[in-house]
Amino acid sequence: MVEIKTSTCRACSAYCPIEVTLEDGRVTRVEGNHNAPLYGGFICPKGRALPAMHRDPRRLTHCLKRQPDGSFIPIGSDQAIDEITAKVSAIIARHGPRAVAGFIGGPSVEQPAGAPLMIAFLRAIKSPMSFSAATFDQPGINIANALHGVWMGGRMRPEDLDVFMLIGGNPIISKQYFGQNPGDQLKALLKNGTRLIVIDPRRTETARKAHVHLQSIPGEDPVIIAGLIHLVIANGWVNREFVDLNAQGLERLEQAVSRFTPDYVAHRAGIDQDDLREAARIIGQAKAGDFGTGTGPSMATRGTLTAYLVACLQTLRGFWARAGQEAIQPHVLLPRVRFKAQPRAPYPAVGFGEKLRVRGLQQSVAGLPAGALAEEILTPGEGQIRALFLHGGAMLTWPQQELTQRALESLDLLVLHDIEMSPTARMAHYVIATKMGFEIPAISMVGEISSLLHPGYGWVEPYAAYQPALVEPPPGADVLDSWQIYYRMARKMGLKLQPSAGKPPIDMEHEPTTDDLYEYLCIGSAVPLSEVKQYPNGHIFDQAREIVAPRDPGCAARLELANPAMMDELAVIRSEDPILRRKTSAEFPFLLIPRRMQNVTNAAYRPPGVLRVPYNPLFMNPGDLKRLGLDNGDVVQIRSRNGAILGVVQEDKGLRAGVVSLTHGFGRNPGEAPDPRKDGANVNALTRVDEDYDPYSGIPRMGALAVAVSPVAAN
Numbered sequence: 001m002v003e004i005k006t007s008t009c010r011a012c013s014a015y016c017p018i019e020v021t022l023e024d025g026r027v028t029r030v031e032g033n034h035n036a037p038l039y040g041g042f043i044c045p046k047g048r049a050l051p052a053m054h055r056d057p058r059r060l061t062h063c064l065k066r067q068p069d070g071s072f073i074p075i076g077s078d079q080a081i082d083e084i085t086a087k088v089s090a091i092i093a094r095h096g097p098r099a100v101a102g103f104i105g106g107p108s109v110e111q112p113a114g115a116p117l118m119i120a121f122l123r124a125i126k127s128p129m130s131f132s133a134a135t136f137d138q139p140g141i142n143i144a145n146a147l148h149g150v151w152m153g154g155r156m157r158p159e160d161l162d163v164f165m166l167i168g169g170n171p172i173i174s175k176q177y178f179g180q181n182p183g184d185q186l187k188a189l190l191k192n193g194t195r196l197i198v199i200d201p202r203r204t205e206t207a208r209k210a211h212v213h214l215q216s217i218p219g220e221d222p223v224i225i226a227g228l229i230h231l232v233i234a235n236g237w238v239n240r241e242f243v244d245l246n247a248q249g250l251e252r253l254e255q256a257v258s259r260f261t262p263d264y265v266a267h268r269a270g271i272d273q274d275d276l277r278e279a280a281r282i283i284g285q286a287k288a289g290d291f292g293t294g295t296g297p298s299m300a301t302r303g304t305l306t307a308y309l310v311a312c313l314q315t316l317r318g319f320w321a322r323a324g325q326e327a328i329q330p331h332v333l334l335p336r337v338r339f340k341a342q343p344r345a346p347y348p349a350v351g352f353g354e355k356l357r358v359r360g361l362q363q364s365v366a367g368l369p370a371g372a373l374a375e376e377i378l379t380p381g382e383g384q385i386r387a388l389f390l391h392g393g394a395m396l397t398w399p400q401q402e403l404t405q406r407a408l409e410s411l412d413l414l415v416l417h418d419i420e421m422s423p424t425a426r427m428a429h430y431v432i433a434t435k436m437g438f439e440i441p442a443i444s445m446v447g448e449i450s451s452l453l454h455p456g457y458g459w460v461e462p463y464a465a466y467q468p469a470l471v472e473p474p475p476g477a478d479v480l481d482s483w484q485i486y487y488r489m490a491r492k493m494g495l496k497l498q499p500s501a502g503k504p505p506i507d508m509e510h511e512p513t514t515d516d517l518y519e520y521l522c523i524g525s526a527v528p529l530s531e532v533k534q535y536p537n538g539h540i541f542d543q544a545r546e547i548v549a550p551r552d553p554g555c556a557a558r559l560e561l562a563n564p565a566m567m568d569e570l571a572v573i574r575s576e577d578p579i580l581r582r583k584t585s586a587e588f589p590f591l592l593i594p595r596r597m598q599n600v601t602n603a604a605y606r607p608p609g610v611l612r613v614p615y616n617p618l619f620m621n622p623g624d625l626k627r628l629g630l631d632n633g634d635v636v637q638i639r640s641r642n643g644a645i646l647g648v649v650q651e652d653k654g655l656r657a658g659v660v661s662l663t664h665g666f667g668r669n670p671g672e673a674p675d676p677r678k679d680g681a682n683v684n685a686l687t688r689v690d691e692d693y694d695p696y697s698g699i700p701r702m703g704a705l706a707v708a709v710s711p712v713a714a715n
Contacts (some may be wrong), residue, residue, distance in 0.1 A: 252561075415430045438471050616681060
């Protein structure tokens, strides 16, 4: 029997609506849903690969337990949970609750109930050690919001924009900022007259559409933004009416950027001075605009400063929604939020929550610094982490891979959710075989939550979707929803779980279904989940639209244009030697930057055939390849001051000379025979957790990394 059912792709946070062909209960085809709003039937290769993922015979169908010799044997899920619960209870009794930690990574996008129950379990045992990938993926945005303050009316609507500036991002691939059919969204934006400015060392798919592309040296993003601010102020393009009413610190900001002249910025950042002036002119003369930062400037260090200066530039131009305009990103499945045309004053970025025992790091508004998690595990003494629950590919995504390996090996208990025997799974004591996407109900709430953390996620319109699970796990499989282990452990330990503040604890006597938990998580939503369920294609809920309300009469809050720490960091930049900061030299002449791939998200599951080549090429400028005597497909050694890996080169004519580019999330574990043509190369073998790390989020230098590239003789 052949059926076509609607669902949502959860390969990334774009949450594209899809139609799924089922033949006798097996997923055989996935296409974009042309009956869904907003997306226009869009689907990318990741969505089309979902049938291959569901059919892959390597998929885990039973939990696994590690044996003393390093091998794994199947174990029933009930027995696994019994053993894990006993080990956790013993660790807490001996070392205290802080010895138990959790990490939430990208796979939680597919498992919406998993993260809330992991966090609720840690809270129930009184452990503060809840980490997430949020401090690896652009944490500076949230920290900058705290330092600058937040405009409570939100951002301007895309159809009103005269200019959009993107720093170090590529929405056509990443889907950030333009998540619903990004190519068509960009076309519509440009057709409407919006001028696009892109700052990126690569001539990306997005940069090719730009009116101005500043193809800069990696790591110089804050220099360029400071230069744009200088030009906006010097040319009288500050929206004085908006700034006088809503901000403070203009004079000090003007002084701080005064030495970031066009000549200095162009020379230091490796861009054309006329292009810089043109970008400033477009911004300065626009009536409406919006700016976005991507992964590139975040991983190149000083991501917080870059995000802060971008927020200041938006405020200087008054590029925030005004009273009477329709707000973007209204809630549907989360509680309704009222938008107001007024500032929320700056608030603490750090100084609350848990303090870590390493490098003076502590909890910030972006979360506990995951860049210090491996050190926390390895540092002996009171508070040492001895058990870790992990939902993410730590061995391929955490910085300093060798340190990560030592940390995971040292744990008394490592429990991992996975669907394959991944590099991280090979490190675990227990691998919890987890359900795959179409075996779990789909709900768009995750996109709304993501929009609270990053302006590039979620929906401009009040869109929401829910679809039930489409298929059962394979016959005879013993797999779990990721939340079930935390619920069952808590019940065995006599604990109550309360995933959401202000809501009652969940029923600990009768195990809920995943649908029950969705209903719980949506208590108080702007639109009842029961109503969202009536629209199998997803729907735009007009009753959830919001209009930006006028300013409160007594509002005295102001946005901060000159946070002292940010101004001090800007002064350091202006006084330093750029070459010493970049750490390039005759020995390490290239700067390595990250990039995303269309066919895969980070370290996600990659069944055979999903990628044209199974590895992540090292992209290089053709002139650099020629100078090194290299051809496409040659194997090279990529070496930093911290380590070395093997990679396979491929030319990229749009890449700036002296810059190489490599996608994160590939490779094998240290000690396993590397095969760059099969497994790719792990960027994190080249990084160190304590190199140029952000003092707020702890994210180390993971881009703009000085490396050497040299040929490897063929065997």
